Amino acid sequence: xxxxxxxCALALLAMPCRSPSVGRGIRSDLHGRLPHYLSDWVRxxxxxxxxxxxxxxxxxxxxxxxxxxxxxxxxGDLLFASTDGQLGLPEVLLSTGATxxxxxxxxxxxxxxxxxxxPVAIFTSVCYILAQELRVPFLPWLGWICVLSGIMHVMxxxxxxxxxxxxxxxxxxxxxxxxxxxxxxxxxxxALLSPIISNHHxxxxxPLGSSTQYVILRERSASFANLCIAIGTYTLCMALxxxxxxxxxxxxxxxxxxxxxxxxxxxIFTSLSYLPYAEAAIGDSRLDVPQHxxxxxxxxxxxxxxxxxxxLLPGSDDVQIxxxxxxxxxxxxLDRYGVNATEGSHPFQVTSMGNGWANPSSDFLQLLPxxxxxxxxxxxxxxxxxxxxxxxxxxxAQEPKFNLKKPTAYHWDFSVLGLExxxxxxxxxxxxxxxxPQAPLHTRALATITLEPRxxxxxxxxxxxxxxxxxxxxxxxxxxxxTVFALPVLATIPQxxxxxxxxxxxxxxxAGNDLWERFWLLLQKKEMRRPGHAGxxxxxxxxxxxxxxxxxxxxxxxxxxxxxxLAVTFPLLIAILIPFRLYVLPKLYSLEELNNLDxxxxxxxxxxxxxxxxxxxxxxxxxxxxxxxxxxxxxxSAIIVLRADSGDSSQARDGGAGxxxxxxxxxxV
Numbered sequence: 001x002x003x004x005x006x007x008c009a010l011a012l013l014a015m016p017c018r019s020p021s022v023g024r025g026i027r028s029d030l031h032g033r034l035p036h037y038l039s040d041w042v043r044x045x046x047x048x049x050x051x052x053x054x055x056x057x058x059x060x061x062x063x064x065x066x067x068x069x070x071x072x073x074x075x076g077d078l079l080f081a082s083t084d085g086q087l088g089l090p091e092v093l094l095s096t097g098a099t100x101x102x103x104x105x106x107x108x109x110x111x112x113x114x115x116x117x118x119p120v121a122i123f124t125s126v127c128y129i130l131a132q133e134l135r136v137p138f139l140p141w142l143g144w145i146c147v148l149s150g151i152m153h154v155m156x157x158x159x160x161x162x163x164x165x166x167x168x169x170x171x172x173x174x175x176x177x178x179x180x181x182x183x184x185x186x187x188x189x190x191a192l193l194s195p196i197i198s199n200h201h202x203x204x205x206x207p208l209g210s211s212t213q214y215v216i217l218r219e220r221s222a223s224f225a226n227l228c229i230a231i232g233t234y235t236l237c238m239a240l241x242x243x244x245x246x247x248x249x250x251x252x253x254x255x256x257x258x259x260x261x262x263x264x265x266x267x268i269f270t271s272l273s274y275l276p277y278a279e280a281a282i283g284d285s286r287l288d289v290p291q292h293x294x295x296x297x298x299x300x301x302x303x304x305x306x307x308x309x310x311x312l313l314p315g316s317d318d319v320q321i322x323x324x325x326x327x328x329x330x331x332x333x334l335d336r337y338g339v340n341a342t343e344g345s346h347p348f349q350v351t352s353m354g355n356g357w358a359n360p361s362s363d364f365l366q367l368l369p370x371x372x373x374x375x376x377x378x379x380x381x382x383x384x385x386x387x388x389x390x391x392x393x394x395x396x397a398q399e400p401k402f403n404l405k406k407p408t409a410y411h412w413d414f415s416v417l418g419l420e421x422x423x424x425x426x427x428x429x430x431x432x433x434x435x436x437p438q439a440p441l442h443t444r445a446l447a448t449i450t451l452e453p454r455x456x457x458x459x460x461x462x463x464x465x466x467x468x469x470x471x472x473x474x475x476x477x478x479x480x481x482x483t484v485f486a487l488p489v490l491a492t493i494p495q496x497x498x499x500x501x502x503x504x505x506x507x508x509x510x511a512g513n514d515l516w517e518r519f520w521l522l523l524q525k526k527e528m529r530r531p532g533h534a535g536x537x538x539x540x541x542x543x544x545x546x547x548x549x550x551x552x553x554x555x556x557x558x559x560x561x562x563x564x565x566l567a568v569t570f571p572l573l574i575a576i577l578i579p580f581r582l583y584v585l586p587k588l589y590s591l592e593e594l595n596n597l598d599x600x601x602x603x604x605x606x607x608x609x610x611x612x613x614x615x616x617x618x619x620x621x622x623x624x625x626x627x628x629x630x631x632x633x634x635x636x637s638a639i640i641v642l643r644a645d646s647g648d649s650s651q652a653r654d655g656g657a658g659x660x661x662x663x664x665x666x667x668x669v
Contacts, residue, residue, distance in 0.1 A: 097481025108409020146425025153418025
């Protein structure tokens, strides 16, 4: 099956272009981007490299690194727990750093930031459960899923199907962003409360010195300590996130505090966790990373003792050796968590051999041909997830409001992403794709922004110039990759801090999401609704039904991720959002109502006009054209909010986070 699909993909690339659409998108993308490749490296402003442009690149690199590394740490910890130690922080850092470097070198649009996302972590966790049920070695099976999915990526790019993503509107983005926020909050609450609830069976009549009572008391002490640290981390993150609204400090300092709210909070509460009584209460409830980062030869050590080359050949000895090492590592993790993997209590079905070792079932040591065939449905689901998630991320990073000068490259980018996914399968690491909101925030950090008065009061941001470079993406990806040297430092972070960051990412993700605003409108009295709310101008009955449809999709996607066996199909439900918006909603709402609730996006230009993208004629510092402002004003509002305060109107920001002048009130997530 993979050989056949690979042959088909190569044939489509090499065949004469009898169909005008086959491969034409990729050729058009290359024709448009290759003339600009050298300028991506040597120019920052027009035809020259300036000191100001270099400073902007440096500040954008630091900002992008901070905004990428914290989710990577959180997702690495989540994967380690959900895969019983077979994947963890080393694999996530390697995937985020390596794929980011490849993207900066070969991607068509270097402004898009690549990394492992929360939906990918959910998908990988579900694949681990399925691998246990199918009794197949997890990492080789995941490798085949990535290999097949990578081939599907290339075939979609060659066929020109990527243009379909231009039909994405705020309807789909709002649902997807709401789902991500709910998942962040749910995982944090479960991680914080489940140890407390599960330890309710403490026996008050047990002997005071008994080991059982001591262990349970230590677990409960660590649980309550982490809960307090999580609440403190979340509270400080949200306070700093709203720093642009403060009356303290200068505008530049307030923006700096808002940009780095999460790392500042993490450092403060990690330090507080080492106070004498707090450290004793937390114990070893900290980020779980390998004790040794590099082996004797200087190679990075994975989460368990295995090779970085993922064995994919059915029946090979390498598969059995890697599977046995994975099971041994899993049993060690389960024993650390207090799980007794005896006969019948765990899918591995291990049996004690009387000498402290365990004999795993031979089913988990073999990769059979039908296992490869069974990887095709999950590969289709992964392709559907990336088709939506990555292309929306890339689209947000290239919104018309940024006034980018260089052309898009959606088809070429999706084919490069497919090759990266295939490479991740060969190495045995989770695949990465475009990050939301890091990608559009990266573009913003490279921009020169001015504030202009808005009709009716307040101000709006106008992007007069963006440094379209590959350096910031390359440097931040290399920094993420080099973070493996700091794994012992990351091991000092208590679990409560990570859960607090989870809560912050979830709650901050609601900002700017019209679905969140309309959800609260449903609970408000008519007299309490503010003028100009989301959907204003449409009958409230229609607003209510539209909001309930979106919330219904959120509930369905979230519930599907919690169902055994069926959870792997949740990307398909996300992909259905686009045709549902195109073909179902127009039958329920009038064109005027839909234009108010969910403006249709601008259609992409035909292939013969793709190589050059000249922005509409505007003078430097002028407002963006009216049709861009009206048609695309809320394209990115589902995930991020870039809002200017009415106060401190004289300030403007030059460059990225932490550099140059900054407006007093842009709110970023």
